Amino acid sequence: MDNFKLRKAEPKDVPDLLRLIKELAKYEEMEDQVKLTEKDLLEDGFGEHPFYHCIVAEQRGELGVNGPMVIGFAMYYFTYDPWIGKLLYLEDFFVMQEYRGFGIGSEILKLLSHTAMKTRCSSMHFIVAEDNKASIEFYKRRGAADLSLEEGWRLFRIDKNCLLKMSLRKEE
Amino acid sequence: MNFKVRIAEREDCKDISRLMMELAVFEKMPEQVKITHTELERDGFSPNPFYECLVAELPEENKTKEGHTIVGYALYFYTYTWQGRSVYMEDLYVMPEFRGKGLGKELMSKVAQVGKEKQCVRLQLSVLDWNTPSLDFYVAKGAKDHTASEGLHLIRFDGQAFDNLAKEAPRD
Numbered sequence: 001m002d003n004f005k006l007r008k009a010e011p012k013d014v015p016d017l018l019r020l021i022k023e024l025a026k027y028e029e030m031e032d033q034v035k036l037t038e039k040d041l042l043e044d045g046f047g048e049h050p051f052y053h054c055i056v057a058e059q060r061g062e063l064g065v066n067g068p069m070v071i072g073f074a075m076y077y078f079t080y081d082p083w084i085g086k087l088l089y090l091e092d093f094f095v096m097q098e099y100r101g102f103g104i105g106s107e108i109l110k111l112l113s114h115t116a117m118k119t120r121c122s123s124m125h126f127i128v129a130e131d132n133k134a135s136i137e138f139y140k141r142r143g144a145a146d147l148s149l150e151e152g153w154r155l156f157r158i159d160k161n162c163l164l165k166m167s168l169r170k171e172e
Numbered sequence: 173m174n175f176k177v178r179i180a181e182r183e184d185c186k187d188i189s190r191l192m193m194e195l196a197v198f199e200k201m202p203e204q205v206k207i208t209h210t211e212l213e214r215d216g217f218s219p220n221p222f223y224e225c226l227v228a229e230l231p232e233e234n235k236t237k238e239g240h241t242i243v244g245y246a247l248y249f250y251t252y253t254w255q256g257r258s259v260y261m262e263d264l265y266v267m268p269e270f271r272g273k274g275l276g277k278e279l280m281s282k283v284a285q286v287g288k289e290k291q292c293v294r295l296q297l298s299v300l301d302w303n304t305p306s307l308d309f310y311v312a313k314g315a316k317d318h319t320a321s322e323g324l325h326l327i328r329f330d331g332q333a334f335d336n337l338a339k340e341a342p343r344d
Contacts, residue, residue, distance in 0.1 A: 025254060034254040035293075044257060052252040080223035080249050082192045082263055083205040084330075085215060091252060113334060122206070123330035130323035143333025148325035151201075152301035155318045155326060158284075159294050162314030 003061050004071065004104055006111050009054035014041045016070035017054060024094040028129065052077045055111060057095065057104050071099045074108045076115075079125070088116035090126035105138065127155060173273045174234065177282050180225035180245065182217040185209040187242035188225060195265040199300060223249045226282050228266065228275045236267075243267045246279040250290065259287035261297040276309065298326060 018038055025034045044051040057072035072095035079089040090112060095104045116124050128135050147153050189209040196202045215222045228244035235241045244266035251258045261283055266275045287295055299306050318324045
């Protein structure tokens with residue numbers, strides 16, 4: 001399928017971004033964890049200090065209500081490893097089910113790595129759930145390393161309530 | 173013990189680089205350190221910084237026998253997830269002889285404060301699975317291990333795999 005194109009997301013894409021984020025969350029069986037609203041996405045991605053960047057895959061030819069349909073996306077940002085420098089961190093990566101197997105995912109990944117190289121990143125990192133075998137195979141085929149298995153890294157999170165307690169801690 | 177936690181300045185990068193190397197040795201990965209204070213200065217103190225940093229500093233009269241006053245640091249940046257803005261603490265390190273005196277807690281508490289000011293909803297970090305003292309330190313503050321609970325694995329594309337991916341990217 002070559003009647004799709006990849007481009008940078010624009011503010012008008014925000015409703016589609018939220019739709020696809022929710023579809024991805026459903027696929028990962030975590031729908032209730034999506035707290036973002038269109039307002040958050042607009043402010044956080046297209047305001048003075050963007051917290052994320054986004055590429056969208058748009059279908060050419062078939063028109064939705066407002067124009068060509070957005071059928072895939074990748075949300076990323078830049079992080080820092082003090083040992084190697086800048087990294088591109090891929091937070092979300094999703095192509096709608098009915099459009100898989102046509103190379104859209106591969107093209108998105110290639111564009112991301114090209115973006116990373118252009119911005120002097122030495123590596124691309126992301127998280128995958130170990131039971132997501134299809135995705136793990138997709139990445140391994142392209143030479144990715146599983147650092148949790150190879151080096152023993154475990155991802156920890158501290159939520160809002162505990163963050164608040166920590167930030168209010170009195171000095172010793 | 174008398175110390176203060178403050179925002180790092182450009183001049184602190186040599187000290188941060190020294191402490192980073194100590195952390196890399198502790199994590200048994202010194203060969204992975206590819207950058208020096210030059211890159212830290214460029215990447216943290218330009219108009220578009222890729223990280224922020226706090227340092228723990230002793231008063232001049234209490235400096236170490238090698239003459240250092242900077243004895244700990246926390247390096248962090250902002251990320252984005254379905255819950256919204258997040259702060260990711262990449263490095264937290266205190267020199268062994270200054271541990272157990274509240275420096276680590278204070279550094280982390282200040283990172284949480286900065287995160288809250290930027291309306292972040294969570295703090296994320298990664299810990300090596302054999303690093304029991306650190307695992308205990310974070311769990312005591314309410315951190316949850318999402319590698320254990322959700323099977324999340326950290327994946328990386330670097331070196332040859334990264335180059336290969338970028339070479340196949342479509343031209344703009």
